[in-house]
Amino acid sequence: MTVAITFEPAHLTGLVAAGVSLLDAAKRMGVRLPAPCTKLEDCRSCIIIIDKGAALLSLPSDAEQRLRDEGLMTAEQRLACHAIIERNGEVMVTIPEADESAKKQEPLKDVRKAFGELPFEKKLAALVQLEALTMSEALDAIKLKTISMGGKIVNVVARKARSVKESRSEDRGPSANRPS
Helix, strand or coil: CEEEEEEECCCEEEEEECCCEHHHHHHHCCCCCCCCCCCCCCCCCCEEEEEECHHHECCCCHHHHHHHHCCCCCCCEEECCCCEECCCEEEEEECCCCCHHHHHCCHHHHHHHHHHHCCHHHHHHHHHHHHHHHHHHHHHHHHHHHHHHHHHHHHHHHHHHHHHHHHHHHHHHHHHHCCC
16 A cells, blocks of 8 residues: 655655654655654654644554643644554645754755855865864873873872782881881
8 A cells, every 4th residue: 555645834745654654755855854763651752733633643542642632733743753654545744844943953055055056176175174173182091091091090090009018018017116
């Protein structure tokens, strides 16, 4: 059994097998959700809107029903990780846009875009600089570990030396203090 599924606003359409969650279908088709789904009971990052074919999906899970009861989800919304395609037909899903706070938390997209627009020589220079910074931080960490290990070794050697010295003085005992 296959299901035709369309993801909006990306306008991506494809066929997926029944028994697949909408989250897995989205991943297979290269559709990105506004935030990564943690698949936890209280996660709301994969809320999607079912525009068509809601009857082809599994019944809402307890977590989804709880979100609806709390007014955090409407009847048209589902958690993509909980909604399983169960019957043949056509499903149309809308992926909501990330809100402004989520956009602010994604500076990596801006960095990737800026990096992608650089000419090759500048990309190469940026990568070499990044590698140099990484190596410098790694060497600093090694140096600190070495100093820390050196201190521990010195402490162990000093304790051992004290122990040997104390055992020698105990071996000499009172005879060493006797007058001849």
